[in-house]
Amino acid sequence: RGDVAGNKARLQEELGDLLFVCANLARHADLDLGAALRGANHKFERRFRAMEAQAEVQGGALAGMDLDAQEALWQHAKAAEKA
DSSP states (O other), X not given: OHHHHHHHHHHHHHHHHHHHHHHHHHHHTTOOHHHHHHHHXXXXXXXXXXXXXXXXXXXXXXXXXXXHHHHHHHHHHHHHHHO
């Protein structure tokens, strides 16, 4: 159990470093980090809603699908946005 806690702490530290680098990159590029994050959240939500709608069309619920089926729906949603 202690090993799991140590790994979690290490992962948290690395994630913090990664987020710091991203924030610093945005600052150097004179970008609005908040706007970039909001845009990413909107894109994720839009794609997720498309996945849910497609799952319903297929006669099921997204939560009842295995990960491979969910991934296929995600890829379909991404491709549909680009088309």
